[in-house]
Amino acid sequence: MKLSLATILLLFSTANSAQAITVTSYASAIYNPVLLIDGDTGTTFLKISGLGSSSIGKVNVTVRLTKCDDPIDASGGCIGLGTSFNDEISLQLTSPMGTTVYLINPNINSLTGQTPGRRAQFTFDDDALTTIGGNELISGTYRPLEPLSRFNGENGNGDWILTYGDKSTGDPLSVNAFSIKVGAVPVP
Ligand SMILES: [Ca+2]
Numbered sequence: 132m133k134l135s136l137a138t139i140l141l142l143f144s145t146a147n148s149a150q151a152i153t154v155t156s157y158a159s160a161i162y163n164p165v166l167l168i169d170g171d172t173g174t175t176f177l178k179i180s181g182l183g184s185s186s187i188g189k190v191n192v193t194v195r196l197t198k199c200d201d202p203i204d205a206s207g208g209c210i211g212l213g214t215s216f217n218d219e220i221s222l223q224l225t226s227p228m229g230t231t232v233y234l235i236n237p238n239i240n241s242l243t244g245q246t247p248g249r250r251a252q253f254t255f256d257d258d259a260l261t262t263i264g265g266n267e268l269i270s271g272t273y274r275p276l277e278p279l280s281r282f283n284g285e286n287g288n289g290d291w292i293l294t295y296g297d298k299s300t301g302d303p304l305s306v307n308a309f310s311i312k313v314g315a316v317p318v319p
Pocket of ligand 1: 169
């Protein structure tokens, strides 16, 4: 087999990457009825297994939610059609070893929405270009407020806890679905 210089360089680069993911585990849940909260916080979790003794090298998390004017129906649809107060939303992810990362912190990088609410799906990835902002819930991939790389080096097997919050009474938040992908690298 004849390898071009570019191919050889790519192979060299891959072989020498300290963060080369060798095993990945995924877990997901859909909530029906949705997890509904207003002026409070709640938690849910997903169990990750199969990573052996490898240590975390990359985490992605996806949350599908609805933020509405009152009320939200059991499937996460908006019945209320008024303003949604998206700046009430907070999301945190806690690893099995107890490290917590803010994905959205309404006291720091809040959404500002006074637009009619909706359902949206947010994927959080350290490699994304932008954090969540603005006054609408727009599905997409965003950089979390705090880096998910804080989990790197930990063992990722166990319960990953999503803490979802809605900081003021009136106009609820619902979590419709939650998934997590954990990539791991060999322990040096
Ligand atoms: Ca509320």
